[in-house]
Amino acid sequence: MRRSIVHMDLDTFFVSCERLNNSQLEGIPLIIGGGDRGVVSSCSYEARRFGVRSAMPTAMALKLCPQAKVIKGDMERYSQLSHLVTEVIQEKAPIVEKASIDEFYLDITGMDRFHGCYQWTNDLAQRVLKETGLPISFALSINKTVSKIGTGEGKPKGHLDIPEDQVRNFLNPLSIQKIPMVGDVTFQLLSRIGIRTIKTLSEMPAEVLQRMIGKNGVEIWKKANGIDNNPVEPYTERKAISSEHTFTQDTIDIVHLKSILSGMVEKLAFQLRSEEWLTSTIVVKIRYSNFDTETRQCKIAYTSADHLLTKKVLGLFDLLYQRRMRLRLVGIRFSGLVRGTYQIDLFEDTEEMLSLYAAMDKMKSRYGYDSVMRCAGASLKPNSKDIILKRKS
Structure with missing residues (x-):
C-alpha cells in the first residue's frame, strides 16, 4: 500500500509564540536569544531577509539587522504551547511522531478511503491555528524524507x-543541502566535484558515494532518490533515561552526595545530546539505609544542558532529603523526551558556552565519556558498575 506521510512544522515557533503575547511584534524583524554575547535561538522571516540565522552570535545578527528587536525568550511558555499543539494533533491523527518541540510526523496511510488525505491534513493545520493561534506548515508525500523537504520548501x-x-520532479532541482544528513562538510566535499543538485547526486552509484563519505553514503543516496522506509514512530511522553548509584557504604555526606548527582546528570545529559533528545521532566530518587524509598519530580522547559539540569536536580534533592538518615542509593530519571538539540534552550548562554559544550561532547564522543568531566561530578568513578543507564518506552 502506498504510504501517506505528513510532516508538520510550526512556522518560526518561538517568534510565533512571542507574537501571540504581543501583536505589536507582527511584521518587524525579531530575534529570540541571549544578549550581546549570546546566540540567536530563532528569528523572524523579516530578520532572515538581512541574513540573520539561528546559532549566529547575537552581536553579528545585530550588525546585519540593527533594527531588529531582541527578546530573551521563555522556554517554559514555548514548552507549554508545544504540549498544546501536540494534544490537538494527537486528538485527530492515528499515528503521530513528535520529532522535536515544533515538528511532527503523521502516518495517515489508508485514510484516503474515508477522507481526502490532503484536505484532512489541511483541516488539521487550520484546527491547530484556531485552537493555539500558531501557524503551521505541512507537506504530504510518500515518506518522511520527501515530506520534510517539502515542508521546508513550502514555509511559511x-x-x-x-x-x-x-x-x-520535486527533488531533482533542489540543492543537496536540502537532504537531511547533508551537513556543511558533506556539502563542501560533494560541491568540489560538481555535485550540487539532488538530481546529480541521485545519478551517482551508491557505492561510490559510500566510498567518498562513509557509512552514511548509501542512506543519503536513498534520500536523494526519494527512498525512505523509516516508519512514523508513535510519540509517547513515557520515554525516559535514568541512572542509579548504589553506595558501597551508606552515607550522609551531603557534599559527596551532590557530587555523585552532578556526575550522573552530566552523563545523562551527554547521552541526551548524543542522541538528540530534550527532556521536560526530572525525577530524583533516594533510598535510605532502612530501604525506605522516596521520589520527587518537576516539569521543566525542554533542555539537555548540564548546568540547567544539575541546578534542578540538586534543588529537588534538597527538598527530598529531609530525614538526615544515611542513604544507600540515589537515582535520576529524565522523561517526557522529544527530539531536539540543546542549543535551542540556551537563551542565557554565550557563544563561548555553546562552544564549550560542543568541544566537550566532541572529546567524549571520540575518547570516551570519562575523557573530560566537570569538577562537580568528579566523585562519580569512571566506569563504575554502580551506574545503570536504562531506556524505557
Whole structure:
C-alpha cells in the first residue's frame, strides 16, 4: 500500500509564540536569544531577509539587522504551547511522531478511503491555528524524507501535496543541502566535484558515494532518490533515561552526595545530546539505609544542558532529603523526551558556552565519556558498575 506521510512544522515557533503575547511584534524583524554575547535561538522571516540565522552570535545578527528587536525568550511558555499543539494533533491523527518541540510526523496511510488525505491534513493545520493561534506548515508525500523537504520548501504557511509520480520532479532541482544528513562538510566535499543538485547526486552509484563519505553514503543516496522506509514512530511522553548509584557504604555526606548527582546528570545529559533528545521532566530518587524509598519530580522547559539540569536536580534533592538518615542509593530519571538539540534552550548562554559544550561532547564522543568531566561530578568513578543507564518506552 502506498504510504501517506505528513510532516508538520510550526512556522518560526518561538517568534510565533512571542507574537501571540504581543501583536505589536507582527511584521518587524525579531530575534529570540541571549544578549550581546549570546546566540540567536530563532528569528523572524523579516530578520532572515538581512541574513540573520539561528546559532549566529547575537552581536553579528545585530550588525546585519540593527533594527531588529531582541527578546530573551521563555522556554517554559514555548514548552507549554508545544504540549498544546501536540494534544490537538494527537486528538485527530492515528499515528503521530513528535520529532522535536515544533515538528511532527503523521502516518495517515489508508485514510484516503474515508477522507481526502490532503484536505484532512489541511483541516488539521487550520484546527491547530484556531485552537493555539500558531501557524503551521505541512507537506504530504510518500515518506518522511520527501515530506520534510517539502515542508521546508513550502514555509511559511505552506501546504504541499507531493504525490508519488511527482517526487523526482520535486527533488531533482533542489540543492543537496536540502537532504537531511547533508551537513556543511558533506556539502563542501560533494560541491568540489560538481555535485550540487539532488538530481546529480541521485545519478551517482551508491557505492561510490559510500566510498567518498562513509557509512552514511548509501542512506543519503536513498534520500536523494526519494527512498525512505523509516516508519512514523508513535510519540509517547513515557520515554525516559535514568541512572542509579548504589553506595558501597551508606552515607550522609551531603557534599559527596551532590557530587555523585552532578556526575550522573552530566552523563545523562551527554547521552541526551548524543542522541538528540530534550527532556521536560526530572525525577530524583533516594533510598535510605532502612530501604525506605522516596521520589520527587518537576516539569521543566525542554533542555539537555548540564548546568540547567544539575541546578534542578540538586534543588529537588534538597527538598527530598529531609530525614538526615544515611542513604544507600540515589537515582535520576529524565522523561517526557522529544527530539531536539540543546542549543535551542540556551537563551542565557554565550557563544563561548555553546562552544564549550560542543568541544566537550566532541572529546567524549571520540575518547570516551570519562575523557573530560566537570569538577562537580568528579566523585562519580569512571566506569563504575554502580551506574545503570536504562531506556524505557
